[in-house]
Amino acid sequence: MSSLKLAAITKTRRTVVQVGEVKIGRxxxxxxxxxxxxxxxxTIETAxxxxxxxxxxxxxxxxxxxxxxYSFQGLGIGGLRILEKAKRETGLPIVTEVLDPRxxxxxxxxxDILQIGTRNMQNFSLLKEVGRSGRPVLLKRGMYSTLDEWxxxxxxxxxxxxPDVILCERGIRTFETYTRNTLDLSAVPAIRELxxxxxxxxxxxxxxxxxxxxxxxxxxxxxGADGIIxxxxxxxxxxxxxxxxxxxxxxxTGMMNRLRPLRTFMEKLPA
Numbered sequence: 238m239s240s241l242k243l244a245a246i247t248k249t250r251r252t253v254v255q256v257g258e259v260k261i262g263r264x265x266x267x268x269x270x271x272x273x274x275x276x277x278x279x280t281i282e283t284a285x286x287x288x289x290x291x292x293x294x295x296x297x298x299x300x301x302x303x304x305x306x307y308s309f310q311g312l313g314i315g316g317l318r319i320l321e322k323a324k325r326e327t328g329l330p331i332v333t334e335v336l337d338p339r340x341x342x343x344x345x346x347x348x349d350i351l352q353i354g355t356r357n358m359q360n361f362s363l364l365k366e367v368g369r370s371g372r373p374v375l376l377k378r379g380m381y382s383t384l385d386e387w388x389x390x391x392x393x394x395x396x397x398x399x400p401d402v403i404l405c406e407r408g409i410r411t412f413e414t415y416t417r418n419t420l421d422l423s424a425v426p427a428i429r430e431l432x433x434x435x436x437x438x439x440x441x442x443x444x445x446x447x448x449x450x451x452x453x454x455x456x457x458x459x460x461g462a463d464g465i466i467x468x469x470x471x472x473x474x475x476x477x478x479x480x481x482x483x484x485x486x487x488x489x490t491g492m493m494n495r496l497r498p499l500r501t502f503m504e505k506l507p508a
Contacts, residue, residue, distance in 0.1 A: 257294075259330075261463055261464055266437060267493070268332050268466040269469045270284060271298075283469055288327045290489050300316075324349075331349050333348045334353070335348070336354075336357065337363070341367055358387065358390050375405050376391055404435065404437070407442045417444060422460050437462060437463055469484045
């Protein structure tokens with residue numbers, strides 16, 4: 238099917254993924270929390286802070302795919318139990334990454350959204366398994382992947398009968414070294430032309446710099462993104478994973494004070 242024909246269809250048939258009270262694809266979904274679950278106190282205090290600031294969901298990694306095998310790899314099942322406790326205390330649905338097809342069924346017992354990270358975007362066995370999980374899936378774009386490759390990976394999930402796929406642009410690798418990756422904001426309107434699936438932006442991994450998270454989040458909303466996923470840590474200087482790129486609760490609160498009003502303003506603009 239041609240892109241033009243597909244675009245005509247998707248304008249009238251966009252997917253909305255409901256998680257709790259949030260309708261991703263209709264509402265502005267804000268997902269926030271630490272890169273990794275490090276302790277009960279760290280996770281629950283961060284969850285309380287992002288909830289107070291207006292976040293809709295809590296992110297946190299119990300299993301962490303790291304570049305070095307000697308880096309902190311997450312708390313595993315213990316981390317999932319901490320996330321479960323944070324959910325009970327705050328009411329925030331949980332977004333967490335799954336790495337292995339063998340883990341999908343039991344990680345899904347804790348997670349409200351299963352995240353597929355950039356390194357696993359083309360792990361087809363894993364995509365098929367999350368497609369059969371009955372849980373919504375947040376599919377991050379591979380760091381070297383084209384839009385077409387990304388969308389075909391989404392099709393692996395959809396083809397297993399799971400309609401609840403959320404795309405996540407998290408930056409791609411380019412020659413630029415000032416930022417961790419290069420945020421491809423053009424992916425937002427392009428994806429909205431090419432598919433019915435909602436798209437959220439990860440300004441944390443794409444920039445790697447806390448000072449850039451807010452402007453890129455605001456730009457994402459202006460571009461038409463359906464949400465953002467942001468790393469927030471109660472004490473970033475003590476973080477065991479990605480300490481240099483996490484927002485403080487105060488920084489996140491300040492950003493939220495501008496993010497939702499911008500979305501409201503954008504919705505009032507004439508079509």
